[in-house]
Amino acid sequence: MPATIARVVVMLRLATFNVNGIRAAQRRGFSPWIQQCVPDVVALQEVRCPLEALPVEAFAGFHVHYTPGNLAGRNGVAVLTRIPPAAVRGWGGSIWSFDPTGHAQPLAPAMPGAPTALARELRPFVDEGRYLEIDLADHALTVACLYLPKGDSPLNPQTRTGEPLTAERIAAVQRRYDRKMSFLAGFARQLSRSRRAALAAGRQFVVVGDFNIAHTPHDVKNWRAARTASGFLPEERAWLDAQLNPRTLVDVIRRLHPDQDGPYSWWSWMGQAFARDTGWRIDYQLASPALARTASTGFVDRQPEAPERISDHAPVVVDYDY
Template structure:
């Protein structure tokens, strides 16, 4: 059995202070994919990764993004969109890996993604002990001019409006390119005799079951019709399967993100925006799929919870 978790940690240093190591000891993942690590290479809390092989792309935007894959067994290959990543051994030895040590895909990076290649949004690994390719992604949050509260007493300035539009456009460009990338990566894994799994924070809730307060959310970034349609286009019984939704077809949630504000966590007023999207044969091998929700608001490691699936391999 392979236990694989995806977890937006909302800053690894803060998460470590709040109990990330305790989560690892309780959950016992074989592979953990992290988003929003948000830490420069030289400042990483190495104790957070003890016992794991790690591939980490911090990106170049200070205090933002950053994706990592942690595995109890070594990697056969590591691919990122930039030309460098950090490798960390289970003993805590860290070194920078340049382009000569990173695997090169058999396909080019989709043109719309090239402006994101320095942002630390994607890392992909081939596991050494399983015929499985695992990709970890952090999709841009985006924005919406229709969002509740966007029309205040003081109208937005032209500069503010331009900023909202720019964030919306960037997310839609990312999604357009990522659709092509997923198809290429999935086919490459299949050609190599591997199953394919992409996990991470997609910043999109797919259906009404995935947002507690779905009516007002229809005007908010993350639940816009075009975003939801994009996610629908990625899913089919022959391409990628939403593993958690397949395990919980009629359940509200299970949510994976709650605002820090108010009583959102206590009332379970959340969004499901963190996913396991698996090739069909791998999806059929899901034995258990769940959100590893913290017990109380004062115990939260992040504003997200880990999404965990046990794959019977």
Template sequence: MRIATVNVNGIRAAHRRGFGDWLATRGCDVVTLQEVRCPVDQLPDDAFGDYESAYDAGQLAGRNGVAVLTKVPPLAVRTWSVADPDRPLPRALRTHATEGRYVEVDLADAPVTVASLYLPKGGLPAHLQDPKRMREAPDGGAKYERKMAFLAGFARHLGAARRRAAAEGREFLLTGDLNVAHTRLDVANWRRSNQVEGFLPEEREWIAAQLSPRTLVDVVRRLHPDVEGPYSWWSWLGRAYERDAGWRIDYHLATPALARAAVVAVVDREHDGVRLSDHAPVVVDYDF
């Protein structure tokens, strides 16, 4: 089973760069998307080919939006925008319910639940904000506090989702853009990034707390234990892409049995010589 995740940074822009052809030819069974940034009625013609789509665009115009594409219609689809009394959201996530940040499906052709997450980028805490070094006006740490609250709430949500899947005899796979790089191997210029959002010590500690041999495993790092990267995001600025000065912030986090079934993990940096987005698809083959 081939599963890919990609932050498309706007599905319409990605289509202009060749996403439709990549999707049609890559042979994925499941593809999860983040930052689709498009209402359903404005999707490009034949946006997802012959895939079924579980889609939550959210209510923020031109922002966010997630999807899970499957070859076989899923058994169940769950999003935060549709309240489920049996699966209440933690309080910290309720303000994000209509933002198009999370969708999960129960696959029909394998005992696996697959989720797509677009985690907030966040910002710097107030004490690290220096107007002379910031592109945006200081916000007193508001974006940082919002992200940290999201992380705390999502940790509870993630644990509950994993346990429910196990109770139903299903493996669990969280994919998506987590906007956090875990270790020094996940950022090309890690020395310069220690005081940058996405690589703050408390963010990295949060990632570490979600991982263990008994709960969730970072599949790409398991298959590439000692390499720098493979990176999945590069700034459009400068020559970051050409120099491979990137970040690894797009993940497959799988329950242990599913992680052990992963045999190949690659990053599709380009398709026919063209970048589909500032992120690249992270594609994993599971012998499951």
């Protein structure tokens, strides 16, 4: 009788969460959320906190790697792991490591050769705290965390109610639009390089975070009205189309929920958007195909009621079974 060979399945729970300011998120319930969700790895965007004010008590039990950027009160991404990672890479800005006791130390700031090795269009973003990638020590996996610029829409240059639409306002909108388009052009190449480097090293690859782009009409509640809005412009959606391919990167949540509207991950603080689920799906986990095939469960961890919201985003959580 042949011997039975047991297959060992190890689950990895990966969460990505735009916290819209970690100090505010902590006041609203970040610690209880992370204790209830029990993720193995957490990628955070818009941490928006100077090092000396970082609420390290929010990260109990985790090793934290954080690139705050140099724009006060803006941006900043972090990756939290239960086990110290094998490697940490950024684009050239400062990276700080915190152990579970809160002890901090600076790390070497960049990927080999960065920032000169970066795509040219990304070099203006080096010090903005928008990207961090780590190699996990306990899985053959590279996790990249991204906060993509929000941009603006020349098709819809809105002002506050009653304010005139001035030439200066129109020019500012165009600059924000151009800046996002430049980032997208460079990031497409950089994303391909990082993915290929991971696979060449025998690792799977996943990029997670706030992309500030909704891909299809399934990803915006009122998609017809959104067609001239930043985040749903045809050229933005075409860019995301180009990144997704069954042989390169797979939208894991959409793979698990192919015909569902949403699940949305962002809702305006205004009005009844959250209560009516009038949202956008702009937070993603894009995984290499072999990794995507192991995803058994994926969901948006949406709070039940508006007063319980931690952020204007909700965490996107995926369980990967190796």
